[in-house]
Amino acid sequence: xxxxxxxxxxxxxxxxxxxxxxxxxxxxxxxxxxxxxxxxxxxxxxxxxxxxxxxxxxxxxxxxxxxxxxxxxxxxxxxxxxxxxxxxxxxxxxxxxxxxxxxxxxxxxxxxxxxxxxxxxxxxxxxxxxxxxxxxxxxxxxxxxxxxxxxxxxxxxxxxxxxxxxxxxxxxxxxxxxxxxxxxxxxxxxxxxxxxxxxxxxxxxxxxxxxxxxxxxxxxxxxxxxxxxxxxxxxxxxxxxxxxxxxxxxxxxxxxxxxxxxxxxxxxxxxxxxxxxxxxxxxxxxxxxxxxxxxxxxxxxxxxxxxxxxxxxxxxxx
Amino acid sequence: xxxxxxxxxxxxxxxxxxxxxxxxxxxxxxxxxxxxxxxxxxxxxxxxxxxxxxxxxxxxxxxxxxxxxxxxxxxxxxxxxxxxxxxxxxxxxxxxxxxxxxxxxxxxxxxxxxxxxxxxxxxxxxxxxxxxxxxxxxxxxxxxxxxxxxxxxxxxxxxxxxxxxxxxxxxxxxxxxxxxxxxxxxxxxxxxxxxxxxxxxxxxxxxxxxxxxxxxxxxxxxxxxxxxxxxxxxxxxxxxxxxxxxxxxxxxxxxxxxxxxxxxxxxxxxxxxxxxxxxxxxxxxxxxxxxxxxxxxxxxxxxxxxxxxxxxxxxxxxxxxxxxx
Numbered sequence: 102x103x104x105x106x107x108x109x110x111x112x113x114x115x116x117x118x119x120x121x122x123x124x125x126x127x128x129x130x131x132x133x134x135x136x137x138x139x140x141x142x143x144x145x146x147x148x149x150x151x152x153x154x155x156x157x158x159x160x161x162x163x164x165x166x167x168x169x170x171x172x173x174x175x176x177x178x179x180x181x182x183x184x185x186x187x188x189x190x191x192x193x194x195x196x197x198x199x200x201x202x203x204x205x206x207x208x209x210x211x212x213x214x215x216x217x218x219x220x221x222x223x224x225x226x227x228x229x230x231x232x233x234x235x236x237x238x239x240x241x242x243x244x245x246x247x248x249x250x251x252x253x254x255x256x257x258x259x260x261x262x263x264x265x266x267x268x269x270x271x272x273x274x275x276x277x278x279x280x281x282x283x284x285x286x287x288x289x290x291x292x293x294x295x296x297x298x299x300x301x302x303x304x305x306x307x308x309x310x311x312x313x314x315x316x317x318x319x320x321x322x323x324x325x326x327x328x329x330x331x332x333x334x335x336x337x338x339x340x341x342x343x344x345x346x347x348x349x350x351x352x353x354x355x356x357x358x359x360x361x362x363x364x365x366x367x368x369x370x371x372x373x374x375x376x377x378x379x380x381x382x383x384x385x386x387x388x389x390x391x392x393x394x395x396x397x398x399x400x401x402x403x404x405x406x407x408x409x410x411x412x413x414x415x416x417x418x419x
Numbered sequence: 420x421x422x423x424x425x426x427x428x429x430x431x432x433x434x435x436x437x438x439x440x441x442x443x444x445x446x447x448x449x450x451x452x453x454x455x456x457x458x459x460x461x462x463x464x465x466x467x468x469x470x471x472x473x474x475x476x477x478x479x480x481x482x483x484x485x486x487x488x489x490x491x492x493x494x495x496x497x498x499x500x501x502x503x504x505x506x507x508x509x510x511x512x513x514x515x516x517x518x519x520x521x522x523x524x525x526x527x528x529x530x531x532x533x534x535x536x537x538x539x540x541x542x543x544x545x546x547x548x549x550x551x552x553x554x555x556x557x558x559x560x561x562x563x564x565x566x567x568x569x570x571x572x573x574x575x576x577x578x579x580x581x582x583x584x585x586x587x588x589x590x591x592x593x594x595x596x597x598x599x600x601x602x603x604x605x606x607x608x609x610x611x612x613x614x615x616x617x618x619x620x621x622x623x624x625x626x627x628x629x630x631x632x633x634x635x636x637x638x639x640x641x642x643x644x645x646x647x648x649x650x651x652x653x654x655x656x657x658x659x660x661x662x663x664x665x666x667x668x669x670x671x672x673x674x675x676x677x678x679x680x681x682x683x684x685x686x687x688x689x690x691x692x693x694x695x696x697x698x699x700x701x702x703x704x705x706x707x708x709x710x711x712x713x714x715x716x717x718x719x720x721x722x723x724x725x726x727x728x729x730x731x732x733x734x735x736x737x738x739x740x741x742x743x744x
Contacts, residue, residue: 144606242693258693286467286633291677292693299690313607316636316679320686339683357608358681359640361663366618366640369611373576 104175106307107133107156107194107275112169114148114155117162121378125151127331128169130404131412133275138301138308140322140339142315142354146374148331149311150199153279156309157190173275192222195268197278204264205252211238212248215267224271234270241266241296258289265297272304279311294321316358319343327351330375330385333404336412347413349390384416392417421494423456423594423627424479424512429488431474431651445703447471447478448651449488454595454629456493459621461628463638463659466648467674472631474651476599479629480514481505510540513593517600519580523572529583530568533557536591556586560616578609585616589624596620596628602637614641635678639663647671650708653727657734667736670709707739715740 112129115122125148133139143149154160156171158179171178173194178186190196198204206214215234219226226233235245241262252260261281268276278297282290298321301308312318318325319339326336327350335348346352353370372389375381381388387397396416404414429450435442450471454462466472477483479490481497489496492508500508516522523532533553536542543549554564560582572580581601588596598617602610618641620626632638638645639659646656647668655668666672677691704711710720719739727737 144608262693288467288673288677288691289693291679291687292691295687295690296693314679315607316681319681319683320679322683343681343683354608355681357611359614359636360681361636361639361675361678362680362682362685364639364660366614367611369615370608373578373609 104172105132106135106174107309108170108172109156110170110172112152112155112171113167114151114160114164115167116151116164118378122167123377124167124331124380125164125377126155127377127380128404129328129331129333130169131326131333131336133307133309135274136301136305136307137323138298138310138321140315140318140325141309141311141328142313142318142325143328144313144374146377147328148377149313149328150279152328153196153198153277153309153311156277157194157196158186159190159196188222191218191268191273192224192271193273194275194277195271195273197264197268197276197281199279199283205260207252209251210248211250211252211255211263215248215270218267219270222271237266237270238263240300242292258285258293261285261289261293262296265293265300269300269304269306273306275307275309276301277309277311280313281310282317283312283314290317314358315354316360327354330380331377332385332414333412334386334414338410341411347407347411347418348386348415349392349417350386353389353391384414421456421491422453423493424452424454424629425489425491425494426450426452426475426479427489427491429475429478429485429490431471431478431483432486446474446651447485447648450475450648450651450653452646454627456594459625459627460644461617461621461630461642463635463642463645464629464631464648465633465635465638465645467633469650470648471651472633472648473599475648476514476597476629476631479597480512481508510591511594512597513588513591513595514597514599515581515584515588515601518604519577519584520572522584523580525572528569528571529575532583533568533587533590536587540591542590552590553586556590557583559589560586561612562586576609578605578612581605581613582616585613592624592626594626596626597631598628599631600633601630603632603634610637617641635663635675647674650704652708652724653735653737654709655734655736655738656727657730661734667730667734667741668709668738669713669715669740707737 110130112126114126115124129152141149166179212234234248238245238247243259243262282293310322322339325339325342327334329350335351346355356368357370359367370389375385383399384397384402387393394416402414402416406412407418429447431447433444433446435444464472478485484498497508534549537549537552543552557564557567562582602613617628620628630638630642643659645659645662647654649670655662655671663675666675706721706723707725710716717739725737725739725742727735728742729735
């Protein structure tokens with residue numbers, strides 16, 4: 102059996118401070134299959150973006166990897182040299198960073214930016230490069246003349262689509278999209294997400310889609326992972342998790358989202374997320390949990406598969 | 420009886436640079452809205468970025484002057500008020516903004532933030548009375564006065580800061596609250612608290628609210644009436660539930676169909692067509708502003724501006740599809 106596309110084992114990414122490190126990602130494990138869209142949802146400050154950059158070791162001090170493995174087709178990315186990593190990034194695993202509107206080089210024309218990446222990664226399309234880039238831009242609903250523009254001449258949605266075009270130019274196996282639509286209007290947001298999905302189908306890659314908005318993830322994801330205070334609390338099939346959320350945090354999160362389907366005031370989760378320098382002992386959610394038991398305050402629940410495909414870290418299920 | 424607030428055919432045109440040939444942007448065009456005096460309502464003013472919703476809020480607050488049209492408070496134009504009337508208007512109309520960190524001065528403790536209006540509007544006769552008022556206001560927004568009063572804004576979370584802003588509003592007890600994206604910077608799990616407070620305004624404090632947002636799902640949970648803007652013009656307005664369930668304007672249909680529902684069983688159907696809409700924004704669009712994106716555009720749409728017509732008592736739309744029958 103060939104190894105899975107991506108297997109993350111007990112990954113820890115900390116931000117060093119003068120006193121205690123901020124444990125932004127603290128022992129995260131999950132697996133990604135070929136061709137799936139895995140949604141990753143969580144509140145701000147729970148480690149979503151740190152996880153995205155940590156997976157590709159795109160971190161700079163004081164952030165550091167404190168342990169774990171990131172296996173891409175069986176090879177540990179974290180053990181690779183910078184040189185080897187550079188050949189994997191973008192070509193095999195592409196990252197759409199958060200605020201990717203600012204990720205474009207302001208003094209380079211779009212055409213040259215795409216060309217650079219393709220030459221570096223030795224991607225040689227069958228057709229001429231100009232035509233390839235032209236078609237690439239067309240496929241994200243941009244006019245080919247965008248190739249001659251600078252980033253400042255494009256609107257937010259157009260920049261976002263340019264970034265998607267660049268990310269898929271090298272036909273990666275895995276796209277890590279960190280809040281790809283957070284600053285866009287709803288209609289454009291839908292359009293951009295649909296493009297990303299269409300592309301994923303076309304080049305048969307997988308997407309790790311990170312968002313704070315579970316409504317968006319429910320539209321497109323196949324499975325959903327919920328992260329809280331640096332730990333994954335639950336992973337389930339998207340239909341199952343909305344039908345029967347297991348973790349109390351997931352239940353609270355789903356109840357806190359307003360919907361146009363039914364008029365009701367959403368419920369909030371009392372309390373605040375913990376300080377990640379000094380997280381509570383035991384389960385990190387216990388101070389806000391309505392079902393808290395004695396064991397929750399002492400022992401950290403294990404993240405395990407309670408039924409096929411249903412992963413949860415909660416003492417209620419052990 | 421005159422209305423509490425009436426926005427009457429208001430238009431705002433901003434000049435843009437250009438030394439030789441000045442350019443203009445019409446941010447708001449011919450918008451009218453009434454907020455009744457005798458009934459408390461939460462009215463949603465919705466639209467995408469650049470639709471003019473914040474410009475309307477700024478005009479209602481008196482920060483910018485409309486190019487044409489009037490804003491009437493109890494029948495009186497706010498730009499023709501005496502100093503005394505204007506002060507009263509300031510007391511009766513209060514605002515909460517998107518970023519609660521920007522609206523709080525970082526050098527002052529929360530106590531100072533709340534004492535300001537008490538002194539300015541002479542709400543209390545003594546220091547102890549002022550203190551009591553401040554404490555009550557904080558309790559109203561579920562904040563612990565002992566914990567919060569002597570803190571600086573940076574020591575509070577975003578949700579707490581926004582609640583401090585609402586506590587200030589409760590102190591002043593205005594007739595109308597202008598809430599411009601009050602929850603968009605706050606985490607989902609904490610938003611509901613703020614929404615509940617705004618929702619209670621209506622009942623407990625006899626306060627109306629003009630709720631300005633791009634997020635229809637959140638607005639839907641607390642508001643009963645909606646007005647949807649597109650590039651500065653009203654496209655559709657009416658009872659919120661009616662508009663959501665049965666949108667008439669092609670733009671509103673597209674908008675509502677693009678809002679994600681937290682339910683994997685009802686996913687988006689088909690694909691939306693993306694166009695480089697922002698390019699068109701600076702050019703003056705004749706006729707209906709949506710005609711160049713509209714799937715149902717007719718020849719008349721590019722020539723004449725569609726009037727806002729009543730479909731029934733609780734539903735108005737500005738679209739030629741409904742004018743010709």
